[in-house]
Amino acid sequence: MHNALSIAKTGMAAQDAKMTAISNNLANVNTVGFKQDTVVFADLFYSIDKNAGTETADLNQHPTGIQLGNGVRVAGTQKIFTQGNINTTEQQYDLAINGDGFLQVTGGDGDILYTRNGQLQVNADGVLVTNQGFAIEPEITIPDNATKVSISQDGIVQASIAGQTDPEELGQITLAKFMNPSGLRPLGDNMLGATDASGDAIELVPGQEGVGIIQQGALEGSNVQIVSQMVDMIQTQRGYEMNAKIMSASDEMLQYIAQQS
Incomplete structure (x- = not known):
């Protein structure tokens, strides 16, 4: 259960980084020659309990394995050099x-x-x-x-x-x-x-x-597209909220376990 908390934390940090880039883009919507930034994400390493193709007890091969991810990270930021108006x-x-x-x-x-x-x-x-x-x-x-x-x-x-x-x-x-x-x-x-x-x-x-x-x-002019940035902002906000709810739900589950032990 602690893994869910740490994974949600990486998700919140990643969405916060994206919101930072969006806010900078919108702040520079009237900056001459400004090129908008975008954030690139990558998933973190996986905890592998069983590899795909591992033999099962009855000598068959496990078709998918058991591999659990550990969250997301910011892989980089990139400027988009499309032509402005x-x-x-x-x-x-x-x-x-x-x-x-x-x-x-x-x-x-x-x-x-x-x-x-x-x-x-x-x-x-x-x-x-x-x-x-x-x-x-x-x-x-x-x-x-x-x-x-x-x-x-x-x-x-x-x-x-x-x-x-x-x-x-x-x-x-x-x-x-x-x-x-x-x-x-x-x-x-x-x-x-x-x-x-x-x-x-x-x-x-x-x-x-x-x-x-x-x-x-x-x-x-700046190549920032206000409508697309607003859509990204809403998606980022929702992603942040969902990760926060995961942390809250995980905390409630841990409290339940503690009360039952």
Whole structure:
């Protein structure tokens, strides 16, 4: 009977972890470029009293055996990198990625970080930076006398300069692609870091090898689907309640045994 209590405990812990992921998804429903998380479960080891195929007393084989599970555990969490809706903003430094790529930025310690949030600004030095002040990589500097900046779908940055007829090319924005984007490490502030699981970044010009294209004057919204998250929340709540009832029922059975002994 004690096994039922411990198994129900693992079930409650697993459902609590899933509810945490759901609450984080819903909290970030309006976060630019956010990718929803999902929790992956796995059953725990089994207590085997008799293996399937074991000979019975009359020399026949036991067809199923006796194998009792010991609960569930969280095997991992995974980000779902489906495309979010692209919303037009008409802001010249807003960039949306339509595809699988990531913008590259230089973090505070000099490491290269990755993001889907293309809500860019220009700092006091004219450098194109993220909301956190991290410069994009390769670095793009906007002249102070630029009247208009245009960014093509393949990442070419050009600026119209006062007094000049032809636009001036300022640089090339590239995108990074990973063999396993789900292996990227979330760092907060819409930033991701590469890991051994994600593999090394493959730097590509937008439009190449499925990395995606850049859309100026637009932002990619969160890919969180509110309806599906609400359904998951109800299922998770019910699962938690059922495991709590198992603990209560098991406790009542133990009390009965104690009273009868």
